[in-house]
Amino acid sequence: MIKVTWGQILRWRIERQFLGATRGADAVAVARRLGGLHAQLAASAVTALDLRVTGGATAESVDEELWGKRxxxxxxxxxxxxxxxxADDLPTWVAAMSTRSRESTASWLRYQGVTAEQMADVIAAVPDVLGGEPMTRQELADAIIKATRHDDLREPLTQGFGMLLKPLAFRGLLxxxxxxxxNVTFVAPRQWLDSWDDVDSDAAIDTLTLAYLGTYGPATPEEFSRWFDLKPALAKKAFARLGDQLVAVEGGSMPAALVGEVAQERPVSVLLLPAFDPYTVASMRQADRVVTGDNRAKVSRPQGWISPALVVDGRIDGVWDEGTVTPFVPLARSIRxxxxxxxPGVSVAD
Structure with missing residues (x-):
């Protein structure tokens, strides 16, 4: 086992996530390194990119990457x-996500108000009704209902959280x-994107495991399983297959090729991260080591809300909102x- 301190690990994570001395070349490089940018709040995704990309990012530049350059x-x-x-990584993500099978369980189907037959019909119909031309949620629902003749699917297909649409996304169908x-729209990725090469699911999981450990490590198979939403058994098999490429570090494993970076000296960093920032989201699996004091509930709040965070040398030392920082501990004068x-313009609550 390699001996490193958690202070070294957290400072290494800051650097690996383009929050230290180095910025990402562009939005694609940042999204790849971070394992995707959380986009529940579009503004938070833009801010997370702006902090990490050379030259910054705006809502317009992100839209151009999504809808213009694709x-x-x-x-x-x-x-x-x-x-x-x-976009180039989507086949790999789909190959790994296609191992999910929650939508075939009786409890999931009951909760969504659909039958196994209806769900199977939806999955079978989408490749025939959705292509490279964008369709609104309502248009897609109409097309699926027409194809399947399941008139009672309209409500579950059009509800805002898209629960019936998620399994389609996991299969790369939309x-x-x-x-x-x-209105949001949907397209078929294989027709929307320039190219698509299918990937073996084990190879995809291994690729994403290494990428995750190279950004959020060290971690255990269970932690990777929770972060990705992968079956625990598949995560354990991936770690086993990658054994000779990994090294044991206190708290889990990480890529052997990157271990030498962990102990490097780095300057103090003081950051204000947006809501749902990838650094904060991933830190919740090890909140006892990353969040100062007994304050996890102030960072990871009800209904899955992840607060904007004050991060000092990789440690979450407070939260902030509307320009006011609420620290969990008294801040040193140098940090203030x-x-x-x-x-500029930020104040610190007493």
Whole structure:
């Protein structure tokens, strides 16, 4: 086992996530390194990119990557939540996500108000009704109902959280298209994107495991399983297959090729991260080591809300909202000064 401190690990994570001295070359490079950008809140995804991309990012530049250049794709991915992924990586993500089978369980079907036959008919119909031309949620629902003759599917197909659409995304049958006014649209990725090469599921899981450990490591198979929403047995098999490429570090495993970076000296970093920032989201699996004090509930709140966070040297030392930072511990004068310099207009609550 390699001996490193958690302070070293957290500072290494900051650097690996383009929050330290190095920025990502572009939005695609950042999305790839982070395992996707959480996009439940579009503004948070833009802010997360702006912090990490050379030259910054705007809502307009992100839209251009999504709908103009089509180098990013918006879909349901890790943990079944909305993410922006590199378009070139989508076949790999789909190969790994297609191992999910929750939609075939009786409890899931009952909760969604559909039968196994109806769900199977929806999955079979979508490749015939959805192509490269964007369709609104209502248009897609109409087309599926016409194809399946299941008139009672309208409500589950059009509900805002898209629960019936997520299994389609996991199979690579749909992703988001450009919005039409205030309406979201969907397209078939294999027709929307320039190319698509199918990937073996084990190879895909191994690729995503290495990428995850190279950004959020060290971690255990169970932690990777929870972060991705992968069956625990499949995560354990991936770690076993990758054994000679990994090294044991306190708290889990990480890629052997990157271990030498962990102990490098790095300057103090003081960051204000947006809601749902990938750094904060991934940190919740090890909150006892990353969040200062007994404050996890202030960071990971009810209904899956992840608060904007004050991060000092990789440790979550507070939360912030509307320009006011609420620290979990008294802040050193140097940290307060760094906040004032780096984030003009921000105040610190007493």
């Amino acid at each position: 180098r990013l794709v918006k879909t349901w991915a890790a943990r079944g939540t909305l993410h922006l992924l590199p 992703c988001f298209g450009p919005p039409r006014g205030r 000064s760094a906040l004032v310099r780096g984030f």
